[in-house]
Amino acid sequence: MRFILFILVLITHISLFVFPSKAQQLTQTVRGQVIDQQSKATLIGANIVLLDSTQFIGAATDIEGKFRLERVPVGRHKLKISYLGYKEIVLNIIVGSGKEIVLNIEMDESVLMGREVVISAEKEKSKANNEMTSVSARSFTIEETNRYAGSMGDPARMAANYAGVLGSSDNTRNDIIIRGNSPTGVLWRLEGVDIPNPNHFALFGTTGGPVSILNNNVLSNSDFITGAFPAEYGNAVAGVFDLKMRTGNNEKREFMGQLGFNGLEAGAEGPINKKKNSSYLINYRYSTMELFSLAGISFGTNAIPYYQDLSFKFNFPKTKIGSIALFGIAGASRIAILDSERDTTNFSFGNAGNDVSFASNMAVGGLSHTYLINSTTYTQLVIAGSGSIMDIKSDSVNFDKTTVPIYRNESNQGKCTTNFFLNKKLNSQHNFKTGFIIDRINFNLVDSFLNIDINQFITSRNYQGHSYLLQPHFQWKYKITNSLVFNGGLHYQHYFFNNSNSLEPRAGLSWNFKPFQTLSIAYGLHSQLQMGYAYVNQVQLGDGNYVKPNENMGFTKSRHYVLAYDHLLSENLRLKFETYYQEIFDVPIDRNNSNSFSMLNLGADYDLYFPDSLINNGTGTNYGLELTVEKFFSNKYYYLFTTSLFESKYIGSDGVQRNTSFNGNWIANVLVGKEFKVGNKENKSKVFTIDAKVINAGGRRYTPIDLELSEKFGSAVYIDSKAYTLRYPDFFRADLKIGFRFYRKKLTQYFALDIQNVLNTKNIQVRIYDKSTNSLRTEYQLGFFPVALYKIEF
Template identity: 45%
Template sequence: MHKNKTYRAIINDKLKIFLFTFLIVGVQSLSQNFQTVRGQVTDKDTDSPLPGASVVLVQNGESIGVGTDEDGKFIFEKIPVGRQTFKVSFIGYKDAWLRDIEIVSGKQTVLNVQLIPDVYSMGTVEVKGTRRKSETVNEMISLSARTFSVEETSKYAGSWGDPARMAANFAGVTALSDKRNDIVVRGNSPLGVLWRMDGMEIPNPNHFSVAGSSGGAISMINNNLLSNSDFLSGAFPAEYGNATSAVFDLKMRQGNNEKFEFLGQAGVNGFEFGAEGPFKKGGASFLINYRYSTLTALEKIGITIIDAELDFQDLSFKLNFPVKKGNLSLFGIGGMSKANEFAEKDSVNWITRDDRLSSVSGAKMGVTGLTFSKMLSEKTNLRINIGYSANNPYFSKDSLGHDYQRFELTKLAMNEIKKSASIQINSKLNQKNKIRTGIIFRNIAVDNDAWYKIFSPEEKKITYSTVKGNLNLAEAFIQWKWYFSPSMTLNTGIHDQFLTLNNSNSIEPRASVTWNITPVHSLNLGVGMHSQMQPTAIYFSEFTDEAGNILYRNKNLDFTKSTHYIISYDHQISENIRFKSEIYLQKLYDIPLGTQNPYYSLINFGYDDDIFSHEIFVNKGKGENYGVEFTFERFFHKNYYYLITTSLYNSTFTDSYNYKRETRYNCNYAWNVLAGKEIKLSENNLLGFSATVVNIGGQRYTPIDIEESAGAGRTVYIDSLPFSEKYPDFFKIDIRIRFRNNNKKFSQEIALEMANILNKKNIENQYFDFETRQIKYYYLLGRIPVAFYRIEF
């Protein structure tokens, strides 16, 4: 249970006091304040600029319009702060409405609008910007996806500026723990989640991650740097590979290329400072943000909130250089996290074995990506990505002897270095046909140091993996989007991936059809095959034969595979209200099954499991997920919004005895309700309220064998009954209140949030207590007040 203790130390019961209170509300100006709004209008299919497009500010029944220049750019001077609506139109394209955009005094608003060609000239069809969530940033996506904005990651109570925590409000998505941001999508293990930034796969972008996981305690992704991004939950288009569960397709915005702007922020995610501006006005720009652990900063000034030593920091940046008919950009994300837990130094206070233990855990991650894009012709563009990343999650544990001598017990350190290159070409053959094709090559270097020690009958070091290995993953895809009638669109393609380590290959056809039954009713059908390589720690698990030779018995494991079938119905009930329902079936196969423990399937891997093991796997496992999801949403309008989601599902796997069992993540149902309201206090100030209610069916667990545990001196589970029991439902309510103040030279925001306001005791895990000889529980977070302050100037 070492990991649970580490992460429980991050935010525990002692955080029932405020982490800090930052109540600065600058001098309020009496007159109306203004800001500049500018941007660019482009063709969504080709990214080419649209000169002569009309951009209109619609305000109180009046309209103020401007036209775009030869580069598709436009500018409005002195737009009043507050919520504003814009309409963008161009001949031969569908109109785009960007409604209720929040204009603040401390930062220019930059709107990059992509117009969709009106293929059959059906007249005006409103595309409501972030309002129509069915319109994704990636135009090749047809279903099981949602666009999210920076504002959503901030305004949803309980999101804490974290894209993964925000996504847990969507239909089909549940959270494993409120201490971490690992997510379960449609009953799949978090192992199947893919993270991308600006078109490039990135390592787990979270602090306090563990080897093999896709989440962590705190996100390294700084939401202040994001642009609108996509979240996909199934039947991905052909360009997305090496994922079976979900995809975060994130976009980092460009820095302001007209003026310098700065940001200061403090909250649960740390103290941070950001800056952006032009290298040359109207040309190249930079964007940078640094964040440092709130808890560590408070420790340095003598304020101690928890017993463990915690430290994390991260840096994100983007440099952007326009070139002739193209663009060159460089992004980077780097972070370090570390948690120390110390043994009790006085042996008089040693009650259990755990009192003697100390541990160090954390992670180091860095990624950088260079992107070059260029218009090869009016209808074709080229995109080249070159990337480099390093990921090093680690954990070590030792114990004090009776003479206070330190004994090393365990070390689990994974180090992966990835080098990648990709080429993508987008071609608009004509108004009705678009093709996207590309290749991706990724080299992965592995340097693990994972082992443990036993001390009876003699001290011996048992190695999990100390290998320095190397492998390559190559991917290729082609997608075709065809508007074959005024109401129907076909999106089809094929993806192929090949692993050089063992010559595993997977050819994956994918297709979806969209039928716009009426302007407000649509039906989508989708099917796709998907696959994912195993964690490198599995491939390079070391085994020693009788002659002392080192063997890699998992080296020839094939990909885990999954076929998705989806039917989606979307009804735009009114301009601001939408209903959506999806029915899905997922058939999983070639899942690694244990041979030593025939009940162990990698489909059930979680963040509290060790990816390093001596289990020998075979690709004989199967799984099945099916369910139905409902989304009822009012987009922000007239100062309020709400989102109601319900998911009913079943998730099972087949063990080595061909017996169908519940997966760890088969919670069966989940529902979320979130809502928000804004009150305009004056021309320059507003007050906002939001609340989130979450109910998730209880997590599955394997029961403890009490008699065996008492005899063994440790917690022993009944392996033959995997995930046969279920905890009570997870339930919590989060509330948030924020105040926004727009001064002439700067804007600021203060927010107070109460997580789990009812102080519900949700079970995280169980263990055997050796003193009482009873089963006891670890609990998730109780009631926690959180404060937040941001200033922009």
């Protein structure tokens, strides 16, 4: 703690001497492009005006739909964009002195030409960037991933503040539980490509991890959807992150540096060819905790994570064949959790009695081509490759600290993806979008374990091969009137590995029945493949031969029903209710034995155990009520209150209905933040920020351990008949973030101290079996944990 504060103070003093303040008005350029939301055609003559300036600052778009505002004062501003026959937009922007503001603005055409419909950016937060969504969706800005206390620049941790969403029980992982569903049901999409788990230290089949590979410094405004998602999304039953990368500055070179929890990083962007508006964007990041460990900082564990990642995008918008972009992200990580070397006072990550070394690599790279056929039609083709590698070694630690190998896994998965769609805007009322996604999935899955009965390693999986997943889709948006909109579509999935398939209708209707009040209803059938490991799991027969009992498993399926009411109480205050019911079926459960196992309970931690033989006979239900009260940022402050009441149940092969491991029953979040401008009357170039968050949620459910049998077998034996009947005490945590942003000529600096668990509340992480004492030991989550951040842009 003292080291972190020392670094903050040191950087502050250095910056004040190296970059002295000058008593002058600091300004910046705001520019961008305005296009039609459906057809992507440029809008010529759209008006852009800065609303809160003492002098008029405005412009009109040129023949390419571009605009430019010079000498915009630094700070927060509202920007109004208007165009005849289109819905007016008001954007809330933060202008800094270090980087230009480059905006890509999409406007929605009104059904009745010339009728004025004013919708501000704050009001549009009730909707996603994807116009085909009707319910359970919202866009989020990259500013929010930086602003909210406890988010640490991570989209997943930020999304855990929304109604119906619960983060992992400990902030050491960013798994998100959406409406009682396993985190494995979440789809991550980047630049139109469905990607593997975008986190460091990621297991195959999971969607979370301790540190995100996704770098918010290169992301643009994106979508988060929690139910009944549009027909273009498939292979997911819980929710969708649809992420976009921003393009680099195509007129001037800009740079950034940052030091924080997520790493020590550096970024650069700038033009490749100014005449053709091409640009580059590159960011590299390296593990902060490793650097702090070398400096002698203790984190209460000998397991120090090592990781690094790279993000890039090269944009070529003016080629002879259309707009082309090259993009990619890659990350590498490793950690050794060695109980044989652990001090008994140190955190064991619930891994007492074992030495585990773990390494994972992940990469995605692709090419995107967008072609405008005419003013109402365009196509997009994305060709990409992605892959992930996992290496696990686990040894049992004896009482004398010697070790015995018990598990080995050296596996990799790869995927080649083609995503194509055509979008046609017939008129102001009708818009169609149709296309397909085809994945070639490559497997190299090898793992083995020690069979203590015969004292030799048994191969669980040894599979090399490939298969295809085809996903055609069709969507239609019909604006019946300006206040009544229908979204419909159809998604199909076919997995060629075993020829399983799923036909999935989607539909939604939104009715703006009174000014600022909207009632929406939606339905969707969604399905998801099982993790690749499950299909190729092999069992050795008595004659020594192997069989794969799970190779004919089908999709897990879920019907989503959602009803929503949205009321804009004032210009910046919103009230929203949503209620939902999810009917889950065809869930894999144990084929041969009567027990509590269900795939619905996997994915919240590093344990992905499942029985040898599975069958799609399990079921589950999720239902609940969600409330959101949100005051959007205005008058220098904001607040967000969300709460959810829900049930999450399932039935395994024993026919007993139980709580899922994610059934916490309730969640409540309160976030609040305020800005204070500091400086003289003419030049308030410094901003002090304070943000706070409080979360209270029902305790996590768990299965009791049979101590007598555990002593007999030397490891934890769970009482299956009492699966998820116990729960830890309710979870409570408060976070506090203090920030300081100040501007110099062509330079912006930002300091923050994000204090996790500021009240040092002792929340239970896990109760584990300690074979050395034949007793249960309680381990607690991270206590008071300050995270410092410094960022510079120039």
